[in-house]
Amino acid sequence: MKKVKFTNLYKLLKNKSQIFRKINLLIKQSKFVGGEEVVNFEKKFAKYTRSKYCITVANGTDALEIALGSLKLKKGSEVILPVNTWISTAEAIVTNGLKPIFCDINLDDYSISLKDLKKKISRRTRAIIAVHLYGNPTNIFKIKKMIKNKNIKIIEDCAQAHGTTLGKRHVGTFGDVGTFSFFPGKNLGAFGDGGAIVTQTKSIWDYCLRARNHGASKKYDHKFSGRNSRLDTFNAAVLNIKLKSYSQVLKKRNELSRIYFKKFEGIEDIISYKLNKKNTHSFHQFVIRTKYRDKLANYLRMNNIQTMVHYPYMLNELKFFDKRKLINAENLGKKILSLPISEEHSKNEILYVAEKIRLFFKTL
Ligand SMILES: Cc1ncc(COP(=O)(O)O)c(C=O)c1O
Known part of the structure; x- marks a missing residue:
């Protein structure tokens, strides 16, 4: 790849x-x-x-x-x-x-x-x-x-x-x-x-x-x-x-999300979304959470896989806003990682990304 x-x-x-x-x-x-x-x-x-x-x-x-x-x-x-x-x-x-x-x-x-x-x-x-x-x-x-x-x-x-x-x-x-x-x-x-x-x-x-x-x-x-x-x-x-043709975009993004969900099953250190079957998700981002975020992002970069973070800070961490602490959001920006997902990605590309992530956690 x-x-x-x-x-x-x-x-x-x-x-x-x-x-x-x-x-x-x-x-x-x-x-x-x-x-x-x-x-x-x-x-x-x-x-x-x-x-x-x-x-x-x-x-x-x-x-x-x-x-x-x-x-x-x-x-x-x-x-x-x-x-x-x-x-x-x-x-x-x-x-x-x-x-x-x-x-x-x-x-x-x-x-x-x-x-x-x-x-x-x-x-x-x-x-x-x-x-x-x-x-x-x-x-x-x-x-x-x-x-x-x-x-x-x-x-x-x-x-x-x-x-x-x-x-x-x-x-x-x-x-x-x-x-x-x-x-x-x-x-x-x-x-x-x-x-x-x-x-x-x-x-x-x-x-x-x-x-x-x-x-x-x-x-x-x-x-x-x-x-x-x-x-x-x-x-x-x-x-x-x-x-x-937007319905095809949604279909493809959902298809690709299923590859991630399946491949991440059983990996304890990855937390992905909880989905509600009654609703639909447009998978603008596929976000996982792990305490090894920086290490994982680095490893993926070494393997030519780009990732992003949405967002690296919570708004209460910006100095011009109210900085009161919020329990769940604390340090969240350091644990989340957005993985590639879009209608232009092939199933093989997403399988490759998911396999690399599996390997990372196996060899951790
Ligand atoms: C959640 C959310 N709200 C608002 C906006 C603002 O949209 P725009 O960039 O078109 O001004 C964005 C865009 O990134 C967004 O993600």
Whole structure:
């Protein structure tokens, strides 16, 4: 085996010629911002997630910021989020003038710990951001039950969870508003940054539509001071093409995950996910946990296998955030390792990676 890359974004593009033709046409027609491609993608993505409304934006961070803005929470209100997530989840809270409250995570699925969430909910809590990290769905039903009759909103950060379902419903449709990222490395990635917001609520849709476009839903119809956060036409065109075959991406990632699960059976020093058969996982990342993480990553590197860490720090370890200790998350960034998994990896490549890992633990 020559080299197993973590991802190869160029190789991931199955529909290159179709995409190049489309972009050529859009250039010829001088279509660069907005237009049919964007409107079509919003319709298709709303249909795909079975949401009433979809608003595209420039990236997943803006999606979170605008979505939180749509809830019109009083400045200084507390918003709870899991501590193991990309920094954008917390940034969106801060930029909205709200206070992030970090919550511990479960060690078997890395989603928000309900036990800790219960402790973190206070009189000041106005929203919870549930992050469907790595493509694994968070148990929104239990969160909803916990906040029943309380004035607390739910935002779902689905940046890593295109196609993930809880039961038969797509994530992002359980809370008040759901957000997505189409960053090139995501399962459904564009040719640059991109994002989307989904909701079932008309007033949220109206706010987001305007907020992404200088407060206007059509030219010169400004109702408030917004920003420019539009998904450009090329990226919408790329996403329209990629969405058509996205079910194959999910199928392949799930197939490859099964190789890892099977090969890691009986290796005591590896802990992988606990899956719930009622839900589906989009395997944006395949993450294992081991106390030998650095040694293993080194060994894999020597064998030409690339790995990554999502994330090497928990947000409460960043000095500008609240540093209060969380039991499960402590030192988690030193134990987790993301293994190669994508639709461009062959079964043989994943078998090779899994075999090497088996060998590592045998000879430890
Ligand atoms: C969980 C999570 N939330 C939000 C984002 C932000 O998305 P973007 O990079 O498109 O701004 C990301 C992207 O990495 C993410 O993984």
